[in-house]
Amino acid sequence: MENFLVIGGDAAGMSAASRAGRNYPGLGITVLEQTNDVSYSACGMPYNIAQPQREIDDLVVRKAEVFREKQGINLLTGHRAESIDRENRVVKASGPDGGMREFPYDKLLIATGASPVMPDIPGIDLPGVMPLKRLEDGRKIKQYIGKNRVRDAVIIGMGYIGMEMCEAFAELGINVKMAGRGLLSGYNREIASKVREHLQQRGIVLHESCMIDSIERIDGRLRANCSDVSLKGDVVLLGLGVVPNNFLAADAGLSLGVKDSIAVDRYMRTSDPDIFSAGDCADAYHVVSGEKVWIPLALLANRGGWAVADNLDGNVTALDGVAGTAVFKVFDLGVARTGLNFDQAKTAGFSPAEVVIQGRTRAHAHPGAAPIWINAVGDSATGKLLGMQIVSSEGAAHRINAPAVALHSGMSVKDFAQSDLAYAPPFSPVWDPMLTAANQLIKEMH
C-alpha cells in the first residue's frame, strides 16, 4: 500500500487523512478537495452568521497549511474529482486551472459529503436565495447580509438548519417567516408543539403544510410563492435538507444504500473492498433497528474517517452505528432526540408504546427551575427502550446522552428506570425527569 487517496477534504476526509498519517508513517496521502475550504465547523455557521464582527474563517479548525506542512498530507484544494477508474485504480480530477490529472490509489476514500436540496423551481438562482451547507454558503450569506439591507428573511424548511438560522436572523434584528411541510418532522407532536409555541412567542411567523412553488424578485425584494401564501423578504434561506453526493460512486458502479447514499459495511468499506466511504455521503447501521439508515451528522463523519484510517490494511475498527442522536438550540430551547420515534419504531417492526411527560429541571422549591418535556418510546414486546426526545431550556442536550448510551447497550426501560442518575437541587429533581418518563412508560408497556 503506497497511495491513500481521499476525495473530499472536510470532516471525514481530513480525519481519515490525518489518522492514516499517524497509523502508517511513510504512506503517501493525497486529498482532493473541490473548494478552497478544508476542516471547518459547518455546524457553527448559523452562530457565526449571527455575529457580524466575526469572520466566517474563524470556523476553520485546522488550516490547509498545517495539513500540508506539519502532517505531510498532499492536500490539493480546488481539485474536483470527475471519475473513478476502478480497474486501473485511478481517479481523474480537474485542477484549478481546468486541466485534468490522474491520481493513482491503492486505497480510496470517497468523502464527498452531501449537498443541500435545491428544488427545481423558478427563481431558485436569484441573488439572495441561498442554502447553507458549505463554508462558501455561509460566506455568501454573511456577505449578502453585510451588503444589503435585510429586514425580513424567509426560511423555507423547518428542520435543524431552519431553526438555527431563525435564531441567527432574529439575533441580527431581522424578522423571520418560516414555511415548510411541517415543523420538525421526526419529532413527537407534543415535543414539536413546544418548539412551535416558543417560536411564536419570539414573533416568528410560521406557515406549515406549505410547499414552495417559485421565487420572484419584485421591486428589489424577493417573494417566495408557497402553496397558500406568498412571503416577501430580502433573503430566502433554503433549509430543505440534504442529499448525498453519490455521483462518483454511482458512476463507478458502487452499491448505493438508503436514500441513494453510498452503502458501506461496519468497516466503512463500499462494495469495492479497496474503496471506502465515510461522512455525509455514506450510510450507517442504526443501533436500535439494526437497519441501514442515512443520518448525516458530524460525529459519525469524524468517527467514520478514523475507522477508515484504521481499516486501510485490514479490518481493525468496526463501527457500532448511529443511535440517531441529534440536538439543536433555538432561542432558549434545547431540543434533543435519540433512537426511534413511535412511527419509526412501528415501521421497524417493534410494538411501540410511548409517553410524554412534563417535569421540572430542578428540585422542588429550587429557584430558576424550568419546565421540561420528555417523550419516551419503548417496545412492549421486548421491554426495550427504543428512543427518547427532550425539550427544555435547561439540560436537554446533555440529558439525551444517557438514553443514547442505553440504546447502544440495548437496555430495557425497566433497567434504564433503575439507573443511578445524578441529583442535586440546582440540576434536577430527585427523580430526574428521564426516570419519571421511564417509570410512566413501564406502565404503558404492560
Add this chain to the structure above:
Amino acid sequence: MENFLVIGGDAAGMSAASRAGRNYPGLGITVLEQTNDVSYSACGMPYNIAQPQREIDDLVVRKAEVFREKQGINLLTGHRAESIDRENRVVKASGPDGGMREFPYDKLLIATGASPVMPDIPGIDLPGVMPLKRLEDGRKIKQYIGKNRVRDAVIIGMGYIGMEMCEAFAELGINVKMAGRGLLSGYNREIASKVREHLQQRGIVLHESCMIDSIERIDGRLRANCSDVSLKGDVVLLGLGVVPNNFLAADAGLSLGVKDSIAVDRYMRTSDPDIFSAGDCADAYHVVSGEKVWIPLALLANRGGWAVADNLDGNVTALDGVAGTAVFKVFDLGVARTGLNFDQAKTAGFSPAEVVIQGRTRAHAHPGAAPIWINAVGDSATGKLLGMQIVSSEGAAHRINAPAVALHSGMSVKDFAQSDLAYAPPFSPVWDPMLTAANQLIKEMH
C-alpha cells in the same frame, strides 16, 4: 397482612407508605416520625439558607395533613421508636407527651436515616456550632444567622455539605474558612484541584490535612482549634459526614452491613424477612464492584421506599443498586462522579487505568465555551468502564448520567467511546469531552 408500620417519615419512609397505600388499598399504614417534619427536600437546605427571604418550610414537599387526610396514612409525628420486639411483632414508641405506646406490625420498615457525625470534642454543644442534616438543623442555622451578626463562618469538613454551605454563606456575604482532612476525598486529585482553585479564587480560605480538637467561645465569638491552626468565626458548620441510625436494628439483632448500616438484600429485606430497611440507614449493592456499599443519597432512598412497598407481600421489585453517582454545585462549578475511582477500583480487585483530560464545553470557535476536566477509569483486564468524574461550569451534572447508564450496562470503554452522543456547537464539541476521555483511556488500557 393488616399492619404496615414505618419508622421514619422522610424520603424512604413516606415513599414506602404512600406507594403501599396505592398497592394495597385497605392496608393499615402507620408512620412513626420523631420530629415534626416529614417529606422535605433536605438537599435544598443550603440553597434555602442562602436566601433569607425564603422560609425553610418551603422545602416541605408534601405536608403531614396530605398524608393523613388524602392518603389515609396514620402519620404520627413527635413519636420516637424505642425498641422492636420481633417475637411479638411490636414496636414501642414514646409519644409527644412522653408516654410509651405499642404499635403492632405485620411488616415493618426501618427508615431511620442517618445522623451527622458529631466529634466528641470540647465545645461541640456551644451555641452556633451546628450540623446540617435534618430540616430542624436548617431551621436552626437560618434562625441563628437571622438573630446574630455573622461575619465569619468556619466550616469543618470538605465534602458535599461543606461545599454547598460554603457557597450559601458566601452568598449571604459571610466570609468562609474551611478546615478538614482533605478536600473531596474520593475525587481524583486533579479534579479536586480544580475545585480547590475555584474556592480560592472566590476568597475561601482552606486549611487541609486538619483535624478539629476543640471549640471555644471567646469574647462572644467561636474559635475552632484544629491541628495547626485556630479559626475564629461567628458560626461553626459541621460537615463531617453522616453515620447510619442503626440502633433499633442493632438492638433487635438484625444484621448490620457496611459501615454499620443495616444490611438489606435487593428486595430491601433485612435479615428478618418481615422487616425491611431503606434510605440513609440501609446499605446497597454497587453495580460496578457488585459489593455492598453504604452511599446514603436521596434517589436511592426514594427508590428503596418504592421497592419496599412493592415487596411487602412477596418479591416483586429488585433493585440493581447504586453506581455511586453524585453531583454538587459550588459557585460556578458543577462537580460530578459516577462509579469507582482509581483507588476504589484497585481495592475492588480490578486492574484500573485512568486518564484526566481537559476539554471545552462547546464547539471550536463557539462563544462562551468553558473548560471541562474529565477523569475516566477503566479495567485493563476486562476492558470495562469503571467510573468517571467531571468538573466544569457547564454540563458536568447532566453529562455524568451517560457514564452512569454505561456502568449499569457493564459497558466497555470501547463501546462507550462509540456512543452516538449529542452534538451541536452551543452544547459540545463534535467529540463530546466524555468521548475524548474514553478514547484516551483506551490507549492507556493497552
